[in-house]
Amino acid sequence: MGKGRAPCCDKNEVKRGPWSPAEDFRLITFIQNHGHDNWRALPKQAGLLRCGKSCRLRWINYLRPDVKRGNFTQDEEETIIKLHKTWGNKWSKIASRLPGRTDNEIKNVWNTHLKKRLLPTSKVSDSSEDEPKESRTTSSSSSSSVLFSNENQNLETEPLNKSNPINDNLVCSKQQTTSTSISSNSISSSQVEGCWPQNRVDFGEEVKEKKENDDDEEMGSKSNNMGIKIPLESDIEFWDMLDLDNIHLFESDEVDQSFCEGSNFVVQKNQEFENAKWFKYLENELGLNRPPEADDITATERFSVDVDPCMAYFAEGFTRQL
DNA sequence: AAAACATCCAACCGCTTTCCA
DNA sequence: ATGGAAAGCGGTTGGATGTTT
Missing domain, CATH: 1.10.10.60 (Homeodomain-like)
Incomplete structure (x- = not known):
């Protein structure tokens, strides 16, 4: 002490500002699979150009599975x-x-x-x-x-859970044993098992909840029942918002190689497969799926075998856009 | 229609607290 | 007991959006 505090991260080397959906997915997937024992090390391991503090905040305030959105009662x-x-x-x-x-x-x-x-x-x-x-x-x-x-x-x-009937459909593909507590600092740092999207289908909240009440009616009973807000009207904008740089990052070697070499790599892969299933589900919910084409091997299919589902998911999104 | 102003909220900043070697 | 590292916390900011003129 007394020597001044070292900065938590090099501000020149980390990205700041609003999180892109791609970054969100990256963070969610990583925490799902590995938990968050060490916030400082997390960004590097997850391949994120963010400081650990920023990741923690994003997770706690926005991406946590048990974060309840919407107006206060x-x-x-x-x-x-x-x-x-x-x-x-x-x-x-x-x-x-x-x-x-x-x-x-x-x-x-x-x-x-x-x-x-x-x-x-x-x-x-x-x-x-x-x-x-x-x-x-x-x-x-x-x-x-x-x-x-x-x-x-x-x-x-x-x-x-009541407000998120999506839970019932999604339910976590794995047995959920993690007991989530309320306080922002009390989430278990053990793995957060596949249940994050309970109420964060409008991830990134890039699509604002404009006139949501009106839209709720127009959207019909389905979206009402699902309790989600889907950017149906803005597919293009939605995909435009994705951060291409981050997609490249996913493919780069910057991602900690040891991440893929650990003893529980197989377990991770299984979890990633479950994640891929979720992404597919999410895509359906977002109304982004298209009829399959015979000669069309989707990016998801190409990637899902041995590549991060986040990458696969977004790759397919870009494919669709092109 | 557009400029000015108001409001909201995600994210950042920096201090404090806790943990651990 | 000590000091450094990391996490937690509360205050503040700035950009996006909405409203008013």
Whole structure:
């Protein structure tokens, strides 16, 4: 100590700014297969040009399987207000009482909505004026179970699953033994088994939830039931958003070779196969699948045997676009 | 139609805490 | 007991988007 803190990473060598879908997939797949024992080493092992801190944040705030998206319910808001009275800006602590919500998200909600609402008239229960565009009913979580008395709330009965019927279809292709806890810092660092997409089908959230309520109706019962927002109207833009550089990265030798040489490589491959199945499923959900052509060996098929499913997935996306 | 302004939120920054040799 | 490394946490920022003029 006293010598100054070494930077967590060389800022010249890491990518910053918004995450691309390709990076997200890369990170998700890696954590699925290997967990996150060491955030600092993770980016290199996963072939990401990000600093470990950034990866951690992205995972915790956005990509974690148990992150609940969507508007906060009335009950959640009241819980935040209540807990904030008690604990102040202890966002992490507050988040531990709100299953699926991250400290960052709660902090944002507080700063953008709740604080303002409380300031002028401190009318906590009257929400009709200050939240005009956010219909608080959009969150499908069960409001009655938002407040927990136990910090170590077990999520197995968490209503999050209810809001993600996609779970039922996807279910994790493997037995899910990982017990996910709520707090942003309490996810097991052991492998996160194939269950991430529970509610993150709109990964990257590159397609904003514009007029989602309207669209929900138009999308019909299917998307409603699935509880997902699909960028159906913007296939091209969607694929355009993919970061080609990262795709090259996937193919490069920069990815730690030892990653492929470990003793559990076979297990990894099996998991990757399961991942590939998921990507296929996701593709169907996104409405991106096309009728098979006889002479057409898809990129996925080419890659899925011995290449990372992320790569395969995106390769097919590009193929389609061309 | 477009410029100005407001709002939102993902991501970053840097300090603190925890862990471990 | 000590110091360095890594993770955790809360504050802040900046770009994207929405709204108003």
